[in-house]
Every structure is written in structure tokens, then in C-alpha cells.
Amino acid sequence: MKDSAKYAKIVEWSEEDQCYVGSAPGLILGGCHGDDEKYVFEELCQIVEEAIDLYHKDNKPLPPATSGHDLANRLQNIA
DSSP: OOGGGGSOOEEEEETTTTEEEEEOTTTOSSEEEESOHHHHHHHHHHHHHHHHHHHHHTTOOOOOOOTTSOHHHHHHHHO
């Protein structure tokens, strides 16, 4: 399994911004945005790969995985 598969990738519509917003909670702060949902997801996947490469280059351990850990329900409980 690729390291990038260990992280949840979320693309959702933002009423406030009037565009799709992509994020990978637990791995990167911020994310990406755009008018095309598929494009935002593809860009987000690239950003996740680049973030993981930076962790490896800096010899830093990756943050705990978020994929497959019921992230949506945990985030709802935080809000």
C-alpha cells in the first residue's frame, strides 16, 4: 500500500467560497480549491504525495494514518 492511501482525502463544496475545497486532515494544513470536483481531487492527491515526499526527505515520521479510522465521525464530535 502506498503511503498516500493511508490518509483520508476530502473534497466538499464550500457555500462560503462557492467552490470545491480539498483537504487531507492530519497530514497537511490547508489544501486546494477549484470549480471542478474531479480536478480538485486530483490536485489534492498530488499535494498529499508531495507532502509525504517532504516528510521522507526530512527523515521525519509520517503523522498517524487517517484512512479507515472513521475520520468523519471523529471530526463531527470535535465540532
